[in-house]
Structure formats: C-alpha cells, structure tokens
Amino acid sequence: MPWRAKKGRYNFMGTECAECRKIFYPGRPYCQDCHKKTADKKLSGRGVILTYTENHTAPVGFEKYVPYMIAIVELEEGPMVAGQVVGDTSKISIGKKVHTVFRKLFEDGDSGLIHYGMKFELDE
Template sequence: MTVPRFWRRLKNLYRLIGTRCENCSEYYFPPRNMCPECRRTGQVVPFKFNGTGEVVTYTIIHSAGKDYAKHTPYILAIIKLDEGPRLTAQVICSPDDIHTGMKVKSAFRKLGEESEKGMIYYGTKFMPQEIK
C-alpha cells in the first residue's frame, strides 16, 4: 500500500467510518459515494460503525508472505457488522477458539508496515467479545 492510498483510507481503517443512505437506510463499508439502490434520490452521509459483529466464515493462514510470516497461524474472517455490511479482517484469537457466529468487537492494531524504515499502517482488527 502506498502512503497516499493509506492516508486516504485513514478514517475508514482507524474508526470504521463508512456511509449510510438516509433515503433507504442502507449501510456501506467500505464507504460508497452513491447509493446503488436509490441512485439519484439517495442521500449518502458518513456513518461510524459500532465495531461489533459476528464471524460469517473464516480461514486460518499457515503459510503467509514474508511481511506476515511472524503472525502465522492467523485468522482471516468475513465479519458481518451489526449494522449489516460485511468486511474481511483479521480476528485476534487462537485458531482453536474461532467459530462461525462468534461475536466480535473491533480492536486498534498494527496492520503492517511499508518496511523497517517505512510507514507503519494502523487500523481495525477484531477480537472475541467474550474473553475465555
């Protein structure tokens, strides 16, 4: 990810800022500038998601690229936010504990870095709502 590309998405990555159409009440993450349902009649405004949701499905990564090698095994999941939208994100928990339907909440973590001397990318991951 280039620095300007990351910078443009800061609000979305840090605070789960997406959009909501005030005409049809549909939520969008990542944000959309136009509501595909309402088209010209849509009124799309920024919306901060609560950060809670559940695991729809997941995979456990055992073999990763070199930037993520020290994280393995890690969990990549599709999360359905309580407001509706689905997104792909890492879930911070043991591969033994992850399951579909698991209730999760957002956590602020390092997503990666450009290089040892490059920019550090921060953003949202998810973790179980109930700690075992």
C-alpha cells in the same frame, strides 16, 4: 488533509444512504440500490462470525505472522466484512460475537513507519 484528521483512520467508518438508510462498508458516495447520496456513518464495529479460515501462507514480508485467522463478519448494521481475528482465537467458531480493535498492520521496511488499522477480536 493531515492523516490524523481523517475520520476513517481511527474510527470504523462506513456510509449510510440518506434515502433508503442502507449502510455500506467500505463507504461509497452513492447508494447502489436507490442511487441517492450517502453520508459518513460511524459503525459499531460489533458483529458475528459467518465463516472463518486459518491461513498458513502470507504475502512476501508477512511470513512472520502465519498462521492467522481471517473471518467474514456480519456487522450489527448489516454489511459483511472480511478481516483478521486477533487475540485468543482458540475458541473461534461460526456464530461467535466479535468487535473491532485498533492494531498494528505492518511496518514500512524503508522508513520504519508503522501502519495501524482495524482487526477483529472475540467477545468474552
């Protein structure tokens, strides 16, 4: 399947249990509670910050991105997600509302291929 055809590349996708309606991110084929099959579900990408930290260290190749903020976000649909917070983070706080944005993650040094993914941004 071509990468452009994968729903999860440009949408914030999880799964929902057909039986008990529990929502998972990342998605999984079966519900961990009732063990029934799940189906793809597009998530809102909206949530609230439960906790956060400012990171001053980075893996090799990502040193130019420090410092950066990482937050644990509880999505409107229920799952908790860890992700980078981008944009103006000077007003970040626990309880602040956020939404997902599609941003550059990194560049492949050998091929120059740019990889994109979801990050969080503070609501106005």
